[in-house]
Amino acid sequence: MIELQSITKSYTVGTEQLDVLKNVSVKIEDGEFVAIMGPSGSGKSTLMNIIGCLDKVSKGTYLLDGEDVSDYKEPDLARVRNESIGFVFQQFHLLPRLTALKNVELPMIYAGISKDERTERAAEALEKMGLEDRMDHLPNALSGGQKQRVAIARAIVNRPSLILADEPTGALDTKTSRTIMEQFQRLNREGVTVIVVTHEPEIAEYANRTIMVRDGEIVPSASVERKWGAPSLEWGDGG
Numbered sequence: 001m002i003e004l005q006s007i008t009k010s011y012t013v014g015t016e017q018l019d020v021l022k023n024v025s026v027k028i029e030d031g032e033f034v035a036i037m038g039p040s041g042s043g044k045s046t047l048m049n050i051i052g053c054l055d056k057v058s059k060g061t062y063l064l065d066g067e068d069v070s071d072y073k074e075p076d077l078a079r080v081r082n083e084s085i086g087f088v089f090q091q092f093h094l095l096p097r098l099t100a101l102k103n104v105e106l107p108m109i110y111a112g113i114s115k116d117e118r119t120e121r122a123a124e125a126l127e128k129m130g131l132e133d134r135m136d137h138l139p140n141a142l143s144g145g146q147k148q149r150v151a152i153a154r155a156i157v158n159r160p161s162l163i164l165a166d167e168p169t170g171a172l173d174t175k176t177s178r179t180i181m182e183q184f185q186r187l188n189r190e191g192v193t194v195i196v197v198t199h200e201p202e203i204a205e206y207a208n209r210t211i212m213v214r215d216g217e218i219v220p221s222a223s224v225e226r227k228w229g230a231p232s233l234e235w236g237d238g239g
């Protein structure tokens with residue numbers, strides 16, 4: 001479970017302190033599928049980076065599975081990331097000179113898994129993403145949707161309990177976006193907690209709950225409902 005308690009993230013720019021997240025409190029239970037929406041610059045990526053232990057809070061407490069990671073530094077943050085979190089990004093972040101299979105093997109190299117097991121598990125993850133006939137392709141020889149499925153295979157290969165995807169469909173057409181969201185939905189049904197940042201209400205509908213961020217603050221869910229009022233979305237408290 002993810003529990004942010006009154007966290008603030010500040011940057012010092014010149015002589016000014018910029019509060020990018022202000023007193024944010026969020027709880028996300030194991031097994032939830034959450035969408036994070038909000039205008040550009042509102043702090044969504046900053047929030048994802050903190051949840052993903054890629055960045056640290058300036059103030060407040062972050063409990064991840066009951067472990068207080070607020071004051072962790074590298075390499076402890078890296079340990080938490082490698083043990084429990086998979087990341088997916090808008091621009092895929094695949095290494096261009098490595099085949100799909102080698103890209104998916106990467107996180108397992110960092111985890112110290114043997115070559116044979118790496119190959120086997122990478123192939124398995126790619127098969128799960130429907131890419132069994134694309135394993136030896138370089139990223140450039142793949143479509144956008146295929147690249148993102150390679151990236152998802154890479155994100156799940158260490159069997160994380162949490163997947164964080166920051167605008168994973170931002171570079172994809174509508175139809176391809178749906179196939180990517182179906183993959184996240186399937187992983188969520190298998191028990192993985194999924195958090196997706198998106199601009200698109202249609203993409204947010206795949207989630208069971210939407211969190212709105214504006215100007216570094218979480219918009220209370222009741223006012224989200226008033227503004228958007230989409231009956232097909234569940235704006236509840238996740239319970």
Ligand code: ADP
Nearest residue numbers: 011013018020039040041042043044045046047
């Ligand atoms: P979003 O993902 O919602 O578009 P971000 O989380 O990327 O927003 O950024 C939120 C705000 O924080 C923006 O105003 C951005 O300029 C600022 N910001 C992000 N990273 C830094 C940084 N390293 N130093 C200073 N300001 C930053």
Ligand code: MG
Nearest residue numbers: 044045046166
């Ligand atoms: Mg962003």
